[in-house]
Amino acid sequence: MTDFRSLLRRDYPLPLVAAVLTVLNALLFHGPFFSYLTDHVQSSANGVLIWVSWLLILLAVNYLGFVLTLFLGRTVGKILIGISMVINAGCLYFIHTYDVMLDDTMMGNVFNTQYSEASSFASWSMLAYLLTLGLLPALLLGWVKIRYGSWRNFALSVGASLGGTVLITFANMPNWTWVDKNSTVMGSLLLPWSYIVNAVRYQIHEYDAHREEILLPDAVWVDNGRRAAVLIIGESARRDHFSLYGYPQNTNPLLNATERITCYEAESAATYTTAGVKAILDSQESDERYEILPNYLHRMGVDVTWRTSNWGESPLHIDQVEHRSDLQRRYGEDCPYDELLTRGLDSLIARSPSDKVLVVLHTSTSHGPSYYSKYPERFETFTPVCRSVEMGECSHEELIHAYDNTIVYTDYLVHEVIRQLEGLEGWTSTVFFVSDHGESLGEGNLYMHGVPRSIAPREQYEIPFIVWVSDTAPQPRPQAGVGQHHVFHSLTRFLGLDSPVYRADRDIFR
Numbered sequence: 001m002t003d004f005r006s007l008l009r010r011d012y013p014l015p016l017v018a019a020v021l022t023v024l025n026a027l028l029f030h031g032p033f034f035s036y037l038t039d040h041v042q043s044s045a046n047g048v049l050i051w052v053s054w055l056l057i058l059l060a061v062n063y064l065g066f067v068l069t070l071f072l073g074r075t076v077g078k079i080l081i082g083i084s085m086v087i088n089a090g091c092l093y094f095i096h097t098y099d100v101m102l103d104d105t106m107m108g109n110v111f112n113t114q115y116s117e118a119s120s121f122a123s124w125s126m127l128a129y130l131l132t133l134g135l136l137p138a139l140l141l142g143w144v145k146i147r148y149g150s151w152r153n154f155a156l157s158v159g160a161s162l163g164g165t166v167l168i169t170f171a172n173m174p175n176w177t178w179v180d181k182n183s184t185v186m187g188s189l190l191l192p193w194s195y196i197v198n199a200v201r202y203q204i205h206e207y208d209a210h211r212e213e214i215l216l217p218d219a220v221w222v223d224n225g226r227r228a229a230v231l232i233i234g235e236s237a238r239r240d241h242f243s244l245y246g247y248p249q250n251t252n253p254l255l256n257a258t259e260r261i262t263c264y265e266a267e268s269a270a271t272y273t274t275a276g277v278k279a280i281l282d283s284q285e286s287d288e289r290y291e292i293l294p295n296y297l298h299r300m301g302v303d304v305t306w307r308t309s310n311w312g313e314s315p316l317h318i319d320q321v322e323h324r325s326d327l328q329r330r331y332g333e334d335c336p337y338d339e340l341l342t343r344g345l346d347s348l349i350a351r352s353p354s355d356k357v358l359v360v361l362h363t364s365t366s367h368g369p370s371y372y373s374k375y376p377e378r379f380e381t382f383t384p385v386c387r388s389v390e391m392g393e394c395s396h397e398e399l400i401h402a403y404d405n406t407i408v409y410t411d412y413l414v415h416e417v418i419r420q421l422e423g424l425e426g427w428t429s430t431v432f433f434v435s436d437h438g439e440s441l442g443e444g445n446l447y448m449h450g451v452p453r454s455i456a457p458r459e460q461y462e463i464p465f466i467v468w469v470s471d472t473a474p475q476p477r478p479q480a481g482v483g484q485h486h487v488f489h490s491l492t493r494f495l496g497l498d499s500p501v502y503r504a505d506r507d508i509f510r
């Protein structure tokens with residue numbers, strides 16, 4: 001013990017401390033990086049070249065980072081590196097447990113996650129990661145005395161590591177296509193660079209997205225009747241687990257027995273919430289911030305209400321936005337489930353001062369990983385269910401049971417809305433259920449969603465698009481190639497508006 005203390009009391013030259021940190025960083029946090037690398041290079045001389053080059057670049061870049069942060073930051077530098085170790089440990093836990101990719105999209109999810117969602121991930125093994133891989137080395141670093149040396153030595157260290165990085169990079173020129181093809185995944189496994197770079201990228205993107213909304217051209221009314229539409233935005237609902245789409249388990253007992261239901265085999269535009277919801281509400285594919293469906297219809301005189309137990313939608317410029325807490329107060333119910341969103345819809349529509357009503361329900365029912373907590377007990381149709389937040393801990397069957405129960409509950413929610421609209425007299429009405437994206441349930445060892453759309457497995461983008469109409473409404477037509485952008489055009493026209501941006505080829509009623 002005395003020996004250990006005297007080791008800590010001695011002071012060490014900066015290059016040595018940076019070198020130890022570099023090796024520790026590679027050993028503790030880059031297991032997934034090196035196993036990805038090993039899996040994706042050929043077993044040839046060139047494969048070995050790529051592998052060794054990446055190892056050297058990783059070491060050189062991290063060494064450079066540590067030298068710069070410590071020499072320029074001193075105590076602040078130590079604190080920053082300590083914090084990054086704790087975050088690295090947390091990231092490693094998520095990479096190991098959920099196979100997440102720390103790209104800019106995932107950083108967006110992190111910034112948009114509420115405490116309630118984040119806390120559902122907490123577990124003992126996460127705490128163990130944070131303490132042993134993060135806090136312990138961070139405290140040791142805090143303790144160690146560093147001899148920072150002269151500016152001249154600092155310049156030598158920086159020059160050597162920078163020169164080494166450039167040299168290896170250019171020596172590897174023939175392999176740049178391999179790097180390009182694998183860069184997204186590789187980059188996301190480099191800690192702490194993945195979350196630092198991608199957090200900055202995400203914030204730049206966010207700044208961009210919060211520009212003023214570009215207004216769409218005004219529409220004209222071509223129908224005077226009383227029309228109501230309810231758009232239910234699903235969360236992580238994958239199509240192939242709906243018996244309406246042929247799933248062998250009966251996950252849709254109520255909708256299966258409902259008349260005037262049309263199901264489209266749709267695909268989502270993205271695999272994460274903000275982009276999926278944007279595509280459902282937008283008139284076109286665009287990175288620009290065009291006026292979204294509820295804002296546009298509200299401006300045209302439609303009575304629009306937005307009810308949500310979720311988040312991630314673009315800014316709403318309407319009068320009635322109701323969160324779960326508002327509804328709990330109004331209906332005097334402590335209900336933690338999505339059925340709260342459906343309360344009193346019929347009277348909301350019947351009492352409307354307008355002849356045109358749109359209600360959007362932004363649900364959260366199938367959001368992982370705690371599927372078992374998203375439905376009331378009476379909907380636990382399939383058992384036993386997975387009750388752990390670490391999906392790898394459950395049997396595949398238990399996980400599927402928990403997820404399928406959320407679909408059974410979704411079936412009830414959609415049916416409940418239909419039941420209320422069916423009881424409305426004098427209204428022509430429709431109900432849309434469209435999911436924001438799909439969900440992986442362990443296929444190819446992937447869980448949840450968020451894999452970039454271009455390389456995502458089909459489970460993450462094959463979504464249900466279910467339409468019900470009242471008996472006086474136009475019938476939806478069978479169509480192929482239906483996507484989330486069909487919602488805007490179909491509902492605008494259904495409510496009786498003709499807009500210059502309207503596209504008949506995206507109207508399911510045409």
Ligand SMILES: [Zn+2]
Nearest residue numbers: 236272273436
């Ligand atoms: Zn989502």
